Amino acid sequence: MLRAKPNPIAPAEPTAATESASTDSLAESLAEILPALERFTRFEGPDGAAKRTAWRRALDGPLPEEGEGREAVLAALRDVVIPNGLRIGAPGFTGWVTTSPTTVPAVAQLAGSITAAQRWWATPGNFLEVLALRWVARLVGLPDTFEGSFTSGGSTANLLGLAAARQHAGERLGVDVGLEGLAALPSPRVYASTEVHHVVHRACGVLGLGRKALRLVPMDAARRVDLGALERLIDTDVRAGATPVAVVSSAGDVNTGVVEPIDAMREIAHARGVWLHADGAYGGFGVLDPRVAPLYGDLTKIDSFAVDPHKWMAAPVGCGAAFVRDGGFLARALTLEPAAYVEMAPTDTGDLGSPFDQRGEGNIDTSLDHSAPARGLAVWALLKEIGAKGMRERVVRHHNCARRVAERVRAHPALELMAEPVLSICCFRVKPAGVADEAALEALNEKVLLAVRAKGRAVPSHTRIDGRFAIRPCFINPRQGLAEADLTVDEVLAAARELGAI
Numbered sequence: 001m002l003r004a005k006p007n008p009i010a011p012a013e014p015t016a017a018t019e020s021a022s023t024d025s026l027a028e029s030l031a032e033i034l035p036a037l038e039r040f041t042r043f044e045g046p047d048g049a050a051k052r053t054a055w056r057r058a059l060d061g062p063l064p065e066e067g068e069g070r071e072a073v074l075a076a077l078r079d080v081v082i083p084n085g086l087r088i089g090a091p092g093f094t095g096w097v098t099t100s101p102t103t104v105p106a107v108a109q110l111a112g113s114i115t116a117a118q119r120w121w122a123t124p125g126n127f128l129e130v131l132a133l134r135w136v137a138r139l140v141g142l143p144d145t146f147e148g149s150f151t152s153g154g155s156t157a158n159l160l161g162l163a164a165a166r167q168h169a170g171e172r173l174g175v176d177v178g179l180e181g182l183a184a185l186p187s188p189r190v191y192a193s194t195e196v197h198h199v200v201h202r203a204c205g206v207l208g209l210g211r212k213a214l215r216l217v218p219m220d221a222a223r224r225v226d227l228g229a230l231e232r233l234i235d236t237d238v239r240a241g242a243t244p245v246a247v248v249s250s251a252g253d254v255n256t257g258v259v260e261p262i263d264a265m266r267e268i269a270h271a272r273g274v275w276l277h278a279d280g281a282y283g284g285f286g287v288l289d290p291r292v293a294p295l296y297g298d299l300t301k302i303d304s305f306a307v308d309p310h311k312w313m314a315a316p317v318g319c320g321a322a323f324v325r326d327g328g329f330l331a332r333a334l335t336l337e338p339a340a341y342v343e344m345a346p347t348d349t350g351d352l353g354s355p356f357d358q359r360g361e362g363n364i365d366t367s368l369d370h371s372a373p374a375r376g377l378a379v380w381a382l383l384k385e386i387g388a389k390g391m392r393e394r395v396v397r398h399h400n401c402a403r404r405v406a407e408r409v410r411a412h413p414a415l416e417l418m419a420e421p422v423l424s425i426c427c428f429r430v431k432p433a434g435v436a437d438e439a440a441l442e443a444l445n446e447k448v449l450l451a452v453r454a455k456g457r458a459v460p461s462h463t464r465i466d467g468r469f470a471i472r473p474c475f476i477n478p479r480q481g482l483a484e485a486d487l488t489v490d491e492v493l494a495a496a497r498e499l500g501a502i
């Protein structure tokens with residue numbers, strides 16, 4: 001008879017769990033860091049993040065063999081991490097397209113990280129994820145039939161749109177690309193203007209289309225894609241045996257905020273059976289301003305849409321959203337297929353014997369994530385707090401900020417407007433009378449920008465327009481109004497004066 005060997009790692013006696021990580025004292029721990037967080041959100045005093053050598057020295061160290069305990073971590077958070085945090089929420093910060101969350105979404109995210117840690121299971125977090133996705137769709141004017149998912153950001157939201165497009169292109173040729181791979185898709189091509197955000201280049205690479213599959217279409221004088229060139233490029237590619245996968249339209253380009261002619265691009269795409277994806281990661285919510293809404297055309301007819309709650313909605317960073325008109329393409333592209341190790345039965349909406357008996361609402365096959373936080377909780381919290389009206393007012397106010405900068409720039413002889421604002425970005429530069437040399441203007445504007453940022457009251461970023469360096473404030477921060485628009489121009493002028501340039 002075979003005798004079982006004793007298991008060398010089984011404990012001899014049952015013992016209670018011993019764990020070095022704290023599983024209690026939440027209120028006490030939060031109380032320890034809350035005053036520092038509150039102080040940070042006032043953005044007062046010098047910007048500690050710039051003192052990199054000091055905070056690095058305080059934080060760097062070898063992997064501790066013995067943990068230092070809860071108090072040591074809280075002290076480091078309170079004294080080093082929080083006070084030296086990145087001030088992207090400061091009212092004067094207009095760099096890139098990013099900001100920090102307002103109070104309620106930040107608090108909701110904390111609540112969600114503790115109570116709704118897995119968004120697929122039937123908890124309020126799961127339900128609010130689905131509800132918030134619906135609300136975002138409604139807000140931007142997409143019908144309830146669009147399906148999708150919250151994502152980690154605009155990068156992933158665009159990736160999802162293009163994954164669905166790739167599936168669609170394959171199925172037109174009778175191939176399930178998600179299952180079979182790309183081999184049966186001859187020379188796949190994606191079309192976008194030269195201004196398209198580089199996450200689209202990356203998505204083409206990740207999806208196996210290849211970055212070279214992205215065909216960059218020149219722009220017309222209004223800095224929108226040249227529609228004739230787009231048509232010609234697709235038709236030439238098709239004649240050469242290529243497979244057009246998608247046309248990507250920027251619903252608010254990241255450089256100047258131009259909204260491309262989405263309707264016309266869709267018509268060109270659809271006339272050839274090609275998918276139209278719109279990247280509204282930055283400018284999707286711009287449609288809430290009735291003055292520019294007509295530029296977006298009929299969004300109900302596009303095939304997929306990316307929009308980023310962690311930008312203009314100021315949800316905590318880590319929250320984008322992708323919507324697809326026919327969610328089946330996305331689901332077939334991303335399907336997990338049945339797995340034995342987890343109960344995937346879709347839920348009904350009644351009570352459960354246990355929340356672990358069925359998964360919650362939402363389609364796990366329209367997401368890239370398996371384990372995932374309930375990102376929609378913060379979005380729901382913000383929309384419940386300020387409503388569609390609050391978002392509309394924010395967007396209109398920010399559009400007005402960009403127009404205010406443009407007015408001030410036009411009125412000043414030593415400033416040059418480099419692109420008329422469409423949404424909430426206004427690109428301009430210092431151009432002293434008599435200076436026409438591009439290299440000199442570039443050097444001057446770079447110096448001005450660094451000088452402005454070093455003072456820290458106004459923090460714009462820059463871009464290039466037709467190769468020329470431009471100072472580029474982008475207003476999406478809920479803490480901003482016309483005063484910050486004026487501040488940005490005043491700070492640029494002050495720096496130019498201090499540099500003796502004007």
Ligand SMILES: Cc1ncc(COP(=O)(O)O)c(C=O)c1O
Nearest residue numbers: 097153154155197199254281282
């Ligand atoms: C137009 C556009 N698309 C995509 C992205 C990428 O989004 P994320 O940074 O959330 O990945 C951005 C970011 O600024 C953007 O402005």
